Amino acid sequence: MQKIKILAVAPYEGMAEAISSIAGTFNDIELTVQIGDLDTGRKIAVELAHKNYDVIISRGGTAELIRSTVEIPVIDISISGYDILRAIKLAETYSGRYVIAGFSGITGSARVLCDLLQYDIDILTFTGEEDALPALRDAEKRGCTLTLGDMTAVSAAKKLGMNSILISSGTESIKTAIEGAVKLVRSSLHVHKQKDLFQALLTDQEQEFLIYDPAGSLWFSSLAVDEMNDSLMNLVQTYLKAFLKVPDQTVARQIRDKVYTISSRHLYYSGQKYTAVIIRLTDAIIAEENPEIKIYNKPDYLAEDSPTYYSSSSRTGDTAYMIEEYSRSKLPVLIAGETGTGKDKVASMMYENGPFAHSPFYVIDCKFMGERKWNNLLTSDNSPLSSLHATIYIKNCDTLSKVQLEKLFSYVESTNLIKRNRLIFSLVTRHGEPHDTDCVRTCLENRLSCLTLLLPPLRERLSDFSSIAALYLHKLNVSLGKQIIGFETEAMEVMTSYQWPGNLDQLHRVLKELVTLTSTPYISYRVVKNIIAQEPSSHADSFTTSLDLTQTLDDINYQIIQTVLKEEQGNKEKTSKRLGISRSTLWRLLKSRDIKA
Template identity: 65%
Template sequence: MQKTKILAVAPYEGMADAISAIAQSRDDIRMTVQTGDLDTGKRIAVELAHNNYDVIISRGGTAELIRSNVELPVIDIPISVYDVLRTIKLAENYSGKFIIAGFSAITNCSKVLCDLLQYDIDIITFTNETDTVPALRKAQKEGCTLVLCDMVGSKAAQKLGMNSILISSGTESITSAIDEAVKLVRSSEHVHKQKDLFQELLTGEEREFLIFNPAGTLWFSSLSVDEENTTLMNLIETYLKAFLKVPDQTVTRQIRDQIYILSNRHIYYEDQKYTAITIHQQAAILSEDDMGLTIYNSLDQEGDGFANEYSSSHKVGNTAHMIEKYSKSTLPVLIVGENGTGKDKIAKHLYETGNYSSYPLYIINCELMGERKWNALMNSDSSPFTNVNTTIYIKNPGSLSKVQLEGLFNYIDNSDLAKRNRLIFSLILNSRENDQTEVCRTYLENKLSCLTLRLPPLRERIQDLPSITALYIHRMNVSTGKQIIGFETEAKDLMLAFSWPNNLDQLHHVIKELVIITKTPYISYEDVKNVLANEPDEKTSGKNHGFDLSLTLDEMNNQIVQIVLEQEKGNKEKTAKRLGISRSTLWRMLKK
């Protein structure tokens, strides 16, 4: 029997993974899964609908948009009462007030569930997309900090700086939608036979090609939707207007390590002009440069962008207010903190919510800047330092040499760099490898008058750990398709007792590992114990050295010298510098 060819457009990664897993267990379908919400999902469906699919499945508002823009039938993945219940149980780990918000597909079953189980949870129903922000803003003023919602509500919550947990569809709902799609296609199977034969003939060519209708809308494409081809489609869009007007043109461009040759011709059918674009690909001679200097635009990605990457852990606790205030200022900002406290994510968030978000963000990673690249950065006419109204994030300038740092300071002083652009700096406070950190901090705070944003280590905000872990678990649930609710009580106690020397980065990868290995709704004590046993812990890592107070002062001084000398791997010059003494004094102390 012919397999049913289904295009699944999932609004988030976790659903995509769940659909793929279900599809692998069935032999009656051939499934292609793509991820995209609302307009992004609609665009994916429009681009791929002509690639020999029989039916499309999606969810909620994304399904409605696809249905109104493609000719193929669209099956909606429903949201069940069980999906809502699982989300509520996860949110119960959150310490703040939360509500349920969404369109009627979500809120109707939520109201029934809350009535049956006597849950006292506020429920907001959206009638259209423009309702979302005003409705959630009102809830925010009433003390709500977490929203259980669909993707539209999640994006609205993000704009307002609120946390959100996505109400995801379970395997039962996905399986039901696939069954309905198969039943629908088999009822009209004879319609697809001729289309399948001609489609197979065209897509068997080695070259790729696209056909646009007279209105300039993509009508057929042999390209799959992936990161590389999305870039290629953006390139085609640049020349599409010219290709629609004049036939027999050829354009050659390089993208990363590939050369693309685009050729067009016009085809007439029933007095309608269609434009065919043929794509030939060959390897490029030169490759891309490294990532010491990267550029990001807030419009580069639709929807979440860097805001999705921005760690929600800093929306919990005392730093959230300062981050929000600093983002609205154009003054330079210095972000300081230990390794793993999320400095890069905060810098990107300051850019996305700042006054210069419509201009590029330049990220200069000083640790990856060799001498040649640094000199080019300081002297080239194309340097971001020559720009106006942009955001420049100088990451860890403490890793620069003394000469490089003096050159940077002189440039800032003499060029009005901080007045022409928004400057953001970050420094690592607990790294011994960056000799110029203190010198750099003194200049940035006292001379440049930076606003200082200190990101506290996790051990100083351990009371926020339950809220942070609930948000991390939610994101992992979305990305992996799992439905974990939280920790067992004893497991949570272990997490609270841990010292977290590598802070949020360490917590994030621990949560990731725990979610991957957990097969039950709650993360167990044994799993937490086993995972944390392999993690560095300040209590056992030797970072905190105890001293025997029964020793003399000279003996304790000698003990300190030996500890620092060991940490500096026997380097006496670095040891003397850290201790603030001369090498001759260190030599006398070691000899004594």
């Protein structure tokens, strides 16, 4: 027969020993004894209640507090008339005046006993632990020097320097309480049988289950007592607040060589909301410290605290609109742009505002994926690609070989990956080298029907430059403890005339250097000029390798105009701005060489 699991919370050590001794005479119970009075006892019961006890036994005010906190049945170890009479008889040998004090479990029986035996004894009833000291202090003023009572009364008497006698529960009362607990559980045996069967079913699964009550206290756990893993429970606590508020969330965290996938559901019983937490453990396919695969979750996903730079001008306003609309869609998206244009930031924005924001965000960096790791990603059951309703960001697709790319497309098409998850791809475009990524981009757009988002380089966002710089300056002021307002006019001209081959990443780094070197409200022209002079020129290499310096000056100028015009894709306004000449001058120079303007 299945043993009955009893948790005994004794208010004092002597009772704990008595309970353990008497429980040893029962063959059908499994007993755990803890010592704690009142709130301490209540906390013990709350902490242990989820360990699948059938019933709790305790005494007096401690039992009342436990009963008001946990849903497990609580059996009170009563104070019999004989227990009280024994204490009174002992007190009769005391020469001074005494008082009976405690919670109603003791004082109610004491009143009945005193009425029957016509004892004239002061009786004080506590409604809370805070009542004990004031009540006994008043009794002391009336000449009482001895207190008969429960643990609360005895503890308060000691603080006041009064003598005290603890009214303890006799063996008969303890045995009666244990027998009552057994009868209570046996009377609802069919319910406990169902509970045990369902619990066995849950614990035999590869998943673990936790259930939290409406107050966020652990109510049920499928984990065996000796398997309670502190790091795992701490991990659950990290997300519990979010789970209690929002249902149907899934987070994933890799710890060393294991991946913990934790999901939540809301269950309702008698109008009360309970939160179920399901934990699944799998082997990681990549070591935690490796950069190939990273896992993020919305509750704790805090990308670098950088502002959004796609909402300040007409062109970037269009980009912001596309990001917003693409975020809502479940269709795959290709983000293309030069190095440093914010592709990772845009991908994270699409995740945080996307349809699967309550599931993990997997970032797979193709730049670090060798052939063996790539094959493992596409074949392992524990791969992020095997997820359901996750957002998967495959970055730097331009670094994949043709074989790897073909394997990816075959996997996506054969497993319906696009229908199961949200896919985001990114590739790096290079200024002046448009053909390097054409094949990858064409395959992603045509074979996978990706929506395409082209992020403009910083040199094409000059109308946004001052706004972007202001947002970065604010962030740097906070992190570096500065109070910089902006740039001197000449300094800003130097900043906007530079081509910024590294785009936003380079701008952020340069601004950090400028802010560090500046102690005045405005960043000076001199400091900017010195820093920019140390930065690489985005077009110098292409110029020096393509220019024929043996020609005349007019021919060399013409070559420069042709090179810049090609890089700006025939845009004469941008070309003239880069060359520092007017559009009419550019037109005249081209016309003079019989080139149609």
